[in-house]
Amino acid sequence: xxxxxxxxxxxxxxxxxxxxxxxxxxxxxxxxxxxxxxxxxxxxxxxxxxxxxxxxxxxxxxxxxxxxxxxxxxxxxxxxxxxxxxxxxxxxxxxxxxxxxxxxxxxxxxxxxxxxxxxxxxxxxxxxxxxxxxxxxxxxxxxxxxxxxxxxxxxxxxxxxxxxxxxxxxxxxxxxxxxxxxxxxxxxxxxxxxxxxxxxxxxxxxxxxxxxxxxxxxxxxxxxxxxxxxxxxxxxxxxxxxxxxxxxxxxxxxxxxxxxxxxxxxxxxxxxxxxxxxxxxxxxxxxxxxxxxxxxxxxxxxxxxxxxxxxxxxxxxxxxxxxxxxxxxxxxxxxxxxxxxxxxxxxxxxxxxxxxxxxxxx
Numbered sequence: 001x002x003x004x005x006x007x008x009x010x011x012x013x014x015x016x017x018x019x020x021x022x023x024x025x026x027x028x029x030x031x032x033x034x035x036x037x038x039x040x041x042x043x044x045x046x047x048x049x050x051x052x053x054x055x056x057x058x059x060x061x062x063x064x065x066x067x068x069x070x071x072x073x074x075x076x077x078x079x080x081x082x083x084x085x086x087x088x089x090x091x092x093x094x095x096x097x098x099x100x101x102x103x104x105x106x107x108x109x110x111x112x113x114x115x116x117x118x119x120x121x122x123x124x125x126x127x128x129x130x131x132x133x134x135x136x137x138x139x140x141x142x143x144x145x146x147x148x149x150x151x152x153x154x155x156x157x158x159x160x161x162x163x164x165x166x167x168x169x170x171x172x173x174x175x176x177x178x179x180x181x182x183x184x185x186x187x188x189x190x191x192x193x194x195x196x197x198x199x200x201x202x203x204x205x206x207x208x209x210x211x212x213x214x215x216x217x218x219x220x221x222x223x224x225x226x227x228x229x230x231x232x233x234x235x236x237x238x239x240x241x242x243x244x245x246x247x248x249x250x251x252x253x254x255x256x257x258x259x260x261x262x263x264x265x266x267x268x269x270x271x272x273x274x275x276x277x278x279x280x281x282x283x284x285x286x287x288x289x290x291x292x293x294x295x296x297x298x299x300x301x302x303x304x305x306x307x308x309x310x311x312x313x314x315x316x317x318x319x320x321x322x323x324x325x326x327x328x329x330x331x332x333x334x335x336x337x338x339x340x341x342x343x344x345x346x347x348x349x350x351x352x353x354x355x356x357x358x359x360x361x362x
Contacts, residue, residue: 244332
């Protein structure tokens with residue numbers, strides 16, 4: 001297998017700096033400059049001050065007082081993304097988009113008949129620069145796990161190849177934080193177990209990893225050995241449609257919650273119709289002032305498509321959510337479960353407490 005992972009450098013920020021020369025070389029953050037605004041992308045000039053994506057705009061401005069906040073232009077980013085995919089398709093149709101600015105390409109059998117994946121990656125990088133004026137980093141390896149790590153290795157404008165013969169040595173010296181699927185809390189747990197590197201992970205038994213991390217234990221066990229059999233999937237089935245809103249001010253009054261829940265349902269209905277999606281499970285997500293988050297789900301035996309289908313269930317899920325003394329910071333709704341399930345006479349719901357992870361964009 002020859003897998004390439006292409007990842008644009010500081011994509012949103014780079015587009016803004018390209019289109020507005022006055023921003024070149026300056027610390028900028030793309031996002032909405034509001035009390036609850038969040039950084040979408042920071043330029044490398046801003047990252048030197050500790051500014052990074054998913055950070056609050058207010059914290060970013062404290063870290064970098066000269067920071068320039070730029071409103072995002074998503075239509076422009078989509079247009080550049082389309083240009084990227086036109087380039088990718090000149091080499092292969094096995095393309096798996098991860099986001100607007102990154103994708104996996106399976107070039108094992110490519111349209112140009114080029115033998116080495118690194119030569120294809122080099123051409124793609126050059127064409128991206130010529131076509132868009134932007135830079136990309138690329139990683140080349142025999143599996144998605146290693147290609148992804150390789151693309152991050154020499155950013156910006158990097159190109160890294162991890163050969164099968166070097167894979168185990170490469171993984172051995174990786175910090176576990178660099179391994180796909182290891183977030184902050186998982187990393188902390190691994191550190192408590194004495195696992196700090198890929199080699200430490202490889203030396204931990206499958207039984208112990210499964211005990212501590214469930215199904216992900218098998219994934220970590222395989223990754224530490226350079227095993228990743230996931231194919232590049234060029235066609236995928238949408239699993240869910242969702243929307244959420246972070247409020248400028250926390251809400252705790254019945255009337256405010258009712259109004260915002262209604263508007264969230266209306267937006268969810270719009271997205272369902274736009275994507276022609278059919279699902280039977282409605283999930284409510286609530287994040288409170290103290291960042292505690294809960295989700296509640298309910299599954300019914302009919303398709304959830306319109307406001308009249310969704311709103312009564314959303315209200316039902318909100319019942320029992322204590323927000324008068326525990327103000328709400330974020331409210332979200334999503335529909336999933338596209339496959340037909342065994343009809344149930346009584347709707348079933350579950351309640352979970354989760355670490356915050358934003359739902360995928362539409």
